[in-house]
Amino acid sequence: VLKKVVCLVMPGTAPFEFGVVCEVFGVDRSATGGPSFDFHVATADPGPVPTSLGFPLTIENDLSVAADADLIAVPAHLIGTETVDERYLAVVRAAAARGAWVLSVCSGAFVLAQAGVLDGRRATTHWMYTDLLARRYPTIDVDPDVLFVQDGSIVTSAGTASGIDAALHIVRVEHGAAAANVIARRMVVPPQRDGGQAQYIPTPIPEHRADSFAEVTDWMLQNLDQDLTIDQLARKALMSSRTFARRFRADLGTTPAAWLNRQRILRAQQLLEQTEAGLEEVARLAGFGTAAVMRHHFLKVLQTTPTAYRRAFSCRLDEMVAS
DNA sequence: CCGAAGTCCCGCCAGC
DNA sequence: CTGCTGGCGGGACTTC
Secondary structure, eight states, X not given: OOOEEEEEXXXXXXXXXXXXXXXXXXSXXXXXXXXXXXXXXXXXXXXXXXXXXXXXXXXXXXXXXXXXXXXXXXXXXXXXXXXXXXXHHHHXXXXXXXXXXXXXXXXXHHHHHXXXXXXXXXXXXXXXXXXXXXXXXXXXXXXXXXXXXXXTTEEEEOSHHHHHHHHHHHHHHHHOHHHHHHHHHHHTOOTTOSOOSTTOOBXXXXXXOOHHHHHHXXXXXXXXXXXXXXXXXXXXXXXXXXXXXXXXXXXXXXXXXXXXXXXXXXXXXXXXXXXXXXXXXXXXXXXXXXHHHHHHHIIIIISSOHHHHHHHHTHHHHHHHXX
């Protein structure tokens, strides 16, 4: 179980990305039903560490605190030509070797790459740096079109905000959707932007909240248990199905059916965690129709079964009842 | 787990 | 010529 989280701070670390990690893992949310982590920040030479913006962060822990961490987080940092201090690389390598989570935000991926833990793996970074990452490290399968990528226990995320998505993804895997939702709600970020197909979500960011799709997606969420077809939705949005699918993808970065499926899984996860409803009932309420179909999608996207998922995460329900 | 029937969705392309 | 639309085909995926 994910408990001890250590965020590395090195000379040139970007304050905002560092802040993202602190916000997700460093704040005790147990009062509002969320998780609390054993959170530490660490640096190679304790004391003031200059950030990418010039001002220093004063870090007290050296890297020894990272030895038994369940998660090592590497925020963005200035990408120089010089190499990263070997002591940080050793921490990253050791974490990957013992199967602990390793999370990079933005250009933090370069630290992981230099440590060698991304060799032969899929990974991503900020779109401005994807070319550079792929050129410098040809063995990495760089995907420029995703918010974040999970490959085994290594998670790399793209721009700053996607670091939140990636961090919440890890929380969701380890502590369940409800725990991740508590954090998302408190941070006032949309809980929907988590991993799509198995490991990733497409990148197009919904910058302009084109009201048409906000309306349609809201309606879809309220009618998840109904049999929703693309033709139906297109008609509701007053478009041909072809145009609907095309615009949906352009605005939300995923196809209508894939988005719908993702939302149904999230709904099912929540029902499994927070209710006692039987599998058939959960499947019906989430819009899968039957438990067999729900199981199929759980296996594909979450690599687990609904029953195993409930066993892993319904403990949260007991805690609530007890308190 | 398989295979048949049904959906989806994306490139292609003509039409406005 | 550019830009968006939407019908079509077939390969991928879903459902049963």
